[in-house]
Amino acid sequence: MPRGVGVPLPLETWTSPTWNWGSARGDAHDAAAVVRAELNTDVERRREWLVALIQSTPMMRLVPWEEAKLVMALAWQLSGHRGTDACETGDGSWLDVMERMRQGVYEDTDEKSLSGGGDRALVYEMEQRLGPAGQGLMGQARQVASEATNGDEEWTHDAVRRAACAAMLLDLEFLEVGI
Numbered sequence: 001m002p003r004g005v006g007v008p009l010p011l012e013t014w015t016s017p018t019w020n021w022g023s024a025r026g027d028a029h030d031a032a033a034v035v036r037a038e039l040n041t042d043v044e045r046r047r048e049w050l051v052a053l054i055q056s057t058p059m060m061r062l063v064p065w066e067e068a069k070l071v072m073a074l075a076w077q078l079s080g081h082r083g084t085d086a087c088e089t090g091d092g093s094w095l096d097v098m099e100r101m102r103q104g105v106y107e108d109t110d111e112k113s114l115s116g117g118g119d120r121a122l123v124y125e126m127e128q129r130l131g132p133a134g135q136g137l138m139g140q141a142r143q144v145a146s147e148a149t150n151g152d153e154e155w156t157h158d159a160v161r162r163a164a165c166a167a168m169l170l171d172l173e174f175l176e177v178g179i
Contacts, residue, residue, distance in 0.1 A: 002052035004063035007034040013066055015104040021073065022102065031070055039071065040178040047175060050166055058158050065119075065158075068165050069106075073098050074179035075172050084172060088131030094172070097125050119161065126164040134167035 010027050013019050020026025039046050049071075052062040076098035079085040085093045100106065106122040127138050141163030142156065149155035169175075 002048040002055065002062065004049065004052055004056075004067050005035050005038040007031050007038075007067060007070070009064070009066050009070070013069070013107075014101055015107045028070075032074055035067070035070055035074065036179055043175050046178060050169065050174070053162050054166055056158070056162060058154055063162075065161070068162065069101065069122075071174075071179060072165055072168065073101055075169055075174055078177065078179055079172050082177070087129035088134075088171065089129055091129050094129065094168070097122070097129070100125070120157065123157075123161045123164050126168055130164070130167055130171065134164075134171055137163055137167045 009031055010016060010018065013027070014021070016027065018026055019028045021028040023029060039049055049063065053068055056062045076085065076094040080093075080095045080098075085095045087094060101122070106118040127135060130138065138160065142160050145156040145159030149159075
């Protein structure tokens with residue numbers, strides 16, 4: 001069965017002073033090195049990781065969401081280096097989302113509640129920046145997840161955020177170029 005990288009992440013990531021995203025020192029740097037070493041080995045390993053991301057559920061987390069957020073941030077960072085960070089919709093850059101993540105905007109502690117929160121804002125921003133194909137995937141994911149779980153909000157949200165992650169990564173050529 002496909003799996004995530006299994007990188008050990010601290011309990012607090014993006015809002016922690018020891019996370020230190022963008023620095024050559026800190027928890028983020030150490031975690032990024034592990035994830036890059038695993039996922040930049042070959043296209044098949046990245047494909048396995050994407051499958052595990054999509055197959056994950058609230059009951060069976062093959063890829064923890066914090067690992068997915070780290071992979072997204074690394075993909076956004078690479079897109080900036082490659083000059084491919086402009087969003088297909090023309091609505092800003094993926095680097096804007098990465099910067100908001102670095103600032104802890106999406107780390108709202110109320111995220112686990114059904115009323116919304118930081119993580120839902122992240123999904124919303126990603127959906128707004130995806131092109132028509134990605135936005136179509138998001139709509140399908142929301143409908144299928146809702147039907148499959150009898151409208152269970154937690155499961156639906158988890159499926160949608162993972163679909164957003166996958167769509168964005170595919171848009172940035174994750175399979176072809178890695179992170």
